[in-house]
Amino acid sequence: MASAHLEYIAAGGNRHPCAADWSEELLAYGSGHNIAIWRPENNNHKGVETLLAGHTEIVNAVKLFRDPTSKKRVLISGSADKTVCVWIEQNNASFELVKRLTEHTASINVIGLLPEAGVFATGAADATLKIWKLRVSENADVEADLIQNINLTPRYFPLAIALTKLQSGQLVIAVGGTTANIQIYLQDKDKDTSSLAAKLTGHEAWVRALDFTRESSKPDSDFLLASASQDKYIRLWRFHAGTELPEVAAAASDPAMTVFGRSLSNKAHWIGEGDSKHSITFEALLIGHEDWIYTARWFTKNVEDATPQLLSSSADNSLAMWERDADGFWTCATRLGEISAQKGSTTATGSTGGFWIGLWSPSGQTVVSLGRTGSWRMWSYDNKEDRWLRELGISGHVRSVKDVAWSNDGTQLMSTSSDQTTRLFSQWKQETAHTWHEMARPQIHGYDLNCLSAIGTTQFISGADEKLLRVFNKPKAIAQLLAKLGDTAEDAEDADLPDAANMPVLGLSNKAINALTAEEEAAAEPSEEVTITKSTLDLAHPPFEDHLARHTLFPELEKLYGHGYEISCVAASHDGSLVATACRASSLDHAVIRLYETKEWREIRPALTAHSLTVTCLSFSPDDKYLLSVGRDRQWALFARTEGTNYELAASNPKGHSRMILSCSWAPSSSSHIFATAGRDKNVKIWQVASGDGVNAECNLTIPTTAPATSVAFYTGSLAASNTIILAAGTEEGNIAISAISTDDWTLKEQYQITKQMLPSSAINALRWRPSVNEEEEKQAQLAVASEDLSVRIFAFEILPGA
Known part of the structure; x- marks a missing residue:
């Protein structure tokens, strides 16, 4: 029988002076319309334990x-x-x-x-x-x-x-x-x-x-x-x-x-x-x-x-x-x-926008404060040194989380939100515990962020309401910090990365900068530009909030133009050579998919056309042979790779669902071009691509949901049985169902519903399975969830349905 537990919850605090209280070992605070429960003085630094949904x-x-x-x-x-x-x-x-x-x-x-x-x-x-x-x-x-x-x-x-x-x-x-x-x-x-x-x-x-x-x-x-x-x-x-x-x-x-x-x-x-x-x-x-x-x-x-x-x-x-x-x-x-x-x-x-809440611990030896960014800061009194010392707090988004994406190696999770920030989460591997923390805040923006995708292990691309996309490189300081705290070897290509980044006054483009040694900083002439010393980012623990807000930005590599309205979705190919994007649209002229190659960041023309309304989701097949798109016009479209980086429309289904389609996902490569679509008609459909005289896809299975299906994601790890594909589906009500599907006779072998106490209380905006970090050591599957209720959650499955 399948089983799941909550590995991690990130949820920011509400900016209201009365929205938190500390009693005995528990601190309760408002997070959106939920109430988060946290043990600040827990030495394991586990973070939020649960979110109570009632409001x-x-x-x-x-x-x-x-x-x-x-x-x-x-x-x-x-x-x-x-x-x-x-x-x-x-x-x-x-x-x-x-x-x-x-x-x-x-x-x-x-x-x-x-x-x-x-x-x-x-x-x-x-x-x-x-x-x-x-x-x-x-x-x-x-x-x-x-x-x-x-x-x-x-x-x-x-x-x-x-x-x-x-x-x-x-x-x-x-x-x-x-x-x-x-x-x-x-x-x-x-x-x-x-x-x-x-x-x-x-x-x-x-x-x-x-x-x-x-x-x-x-x-x-x-x-x-x-x-x-x-x-x-x-x-x-x-x-x-x-x-x-x-x-x-x-x-x-x-x-x-x-x-x-x-x-x-x-x-x-x-x-x-x-x-x-x-x-x-x-x-x-x-x-x-x-x-x-x-x-x-x-x-x-x-x-x-x-x-x-x-x-x-x-x-x-x-x-x-x-x-x-x-x-x-x-x-x-x-x-x-x-x-x-x-x-x-x-x-x-x-x-930081001020401190909205200040609380004593019941012992009076610890104090916490909540700031504009939704993050908790903590200080504890040290009797030996007779002073208050910084402690590790917790953080999270303060508005709905729109998208999440894993790095290709599965070591980092990134999220993006309407609070105009992109955040990076990774594990801190200590001897006593492995815990998740926010390790960087790569993007602090002036527009609501809608989507993002990882490009390899050192880059990501994000789209916002500003009608263009931005590409970012991981700075060397963050790469070293992640390797140090995550107990992994540094990547060889990290050596060529810039040290850090800062954001110019009245600007939105993160500028690459080099960190100075203490001697270099002392000898440098005064400047209006922000300087960062190497010691600032040489930490033995996850960054504190002031580090996150000021010193963990990713330098911007490129801007991608072409769309006329707010960016709705973005996807990178598995080989990292292509990026596909779309924007909000109410006509054929704007409902196009634009492709960009990642070497010179040039647009591949002409744009791909098939939809008449907003494209809501894009996904490349595991072998990058196909690009799948779904949209508000109720259809899905399949574009096949012809030569080089060119794609052409190979198949489409104008009546794929009876209402708008909100999400799509490809099954692992071993399953021969199978994809799923999720629609507002409360159905998840499984399709298989058949290539004979032409490319076509047949619907092999329809899985009904209790509410409009908003996100789907196929499990790509090695824990599933050879003739079984695992699909996670999220709904507008916050439910998540994990289905085991037999590819022999296209039947639903088993379905597991995550218990209500662990589920988000609002719509699921994105589901992403963690890529295998090391298949030999893979003992559990992990699912990242972005929700309208402000939370980022990571579920761990010891046993998958049908496995």
Whole structure:
């Protein structure tokens, strides 16, 4: 019986300050409309373990915690689909959706939580705040009752919520958002409902983050509220029990305390009555960030009289850790992130676009941040060196992945996406584990990328919405890094490659450059051009995000012109001598296939004609004798090689499918010119080329699918039986079926469906089997999947169907 497991998932994080949370060893973050589960402190560096599919729109808010009553781990998520989902952990990092709350009428932007009280609050773009009571039983039954609906007035959208309980047991809710004020709601005595008790003023722009902490572990300790804003400042507020003001507030009311000519008002706000009476006073103004502040999170050590620390993340590309010194002043004790001359640059490789999320680990020894590129950066505190050291994070695309392609030797996988990047993944072979990582970001573009194909082992070609194709060479530094980390010998032709590449300001063409030694860099005259030292790329681990974004570009070799519209597909011949391309088209004039030879990169004329609408997929037969094309006009066309590099139309079927054909693939060469087509008519068809008086192809088998078939790929390795061909087919719903087909009687011997928990939650855009790296060592088949749900996945099959 066939079996499969997920070898690797790459999925970028959503750029929303509330879209991640870290509890115990698990970090959960929104990735598109999925939720990714990752163990940051796992020494094996495995990366994302699973993606939870339950939402239909982008996930904006995530909270992860262990319920104190049932001891079950609970995850609460909010999405732009207007729903709140409650998940319960079933076993190790596997969560099940048990409750969906649909009371909101607009996108959920933020979730606030107080586990010990069993209460959480949700804020949405309908300008409402909803308070919920959560009950989780030991058998994982969940009840979530709506206690109160608060219409925020004057009308604004909540972006930050923080909850705490006063000594009297009353619940306090702080709310901030698209207003400069912070509203404080206090629970009414002997009721579950809350009412507005105070309005804190001082910020001059939207409030992005709020977080409560106790000042110390003493029972009568004051509470501190941190508020972070787009005005670049963090304000601290003190909640003090009793009818008298705290000493700090009285001292701070000195009129001499001013900043930038404006007085720091310390008006006291009073909430509660009797035993629950508290004063709220301004405590401190934290100045240091140079741009909007997105998150602020407290961390307090479980040590008596330990001073709380505050972690803030900002659009200025930095994380800041704030502590109170011996004199009682709050200062920035540590700053992590980007500090460079390129900060704020508008070039694609200049600025990281800011840090949107900053999180403490539960131990406080590790911090992570999420940036514009969807990648997580990580730092861990080293007690011996008394400083924070960079650790290996994870990365992934932040928009739909359009295509994937393996290098001819099977050692590298490349993906391209609507997020305008091309990424290269490869294995890091350590003694204890072999894990996949993003090793390079060959292309950072200004247009959405649609397709790519590998040309040999050192080149690739990609097509985008810019109507032309670009050819790239692998730089020497990346070739050496891949050989070093992948434990393989360097290719002889790598010696002639350029060292690295950079992208000129306001340009899209990666320019080859040579890396300098430290001595050469010191002797070089100052220049506006980016220089790279050899040591920068001499790494003992996969590159960090700043390396990926700046130093791993591939130099551009050639541009291919000729098409009049956005490029739709590209394919390279197996011998690497030809490239076939097509573009989006609504007429015969543009629905042509253009061929380019790869020696001089000249177009072979005339262009091949057969289709009347967009060609959606191109594929060369294993012996390069035929070029197969399929399109939106519902037909497939077969072009036969005549002499040299010339192809001519040999056969076509105008009614190959009853609806548009979206994908095609050739079976291995041992199967004598068999190909498959996948259509929107929910059918996958297997055809065999028969060459008698002329070339023709007969349909030998039709395999129905549950949804429109969007991608097909034949397995090309050696694990299949001699009379069996293995075909993977993906659908618009994200399903993947592996079929074993007998070539003796053209019957379906066996079909294996990958389980739903491992599948993408959106359409499959591309399927590619990994070429055999070493047939003697090949023990499993690996399938790469590109999906509309932002993910790149690699499935490993220990046993194939029918094998």
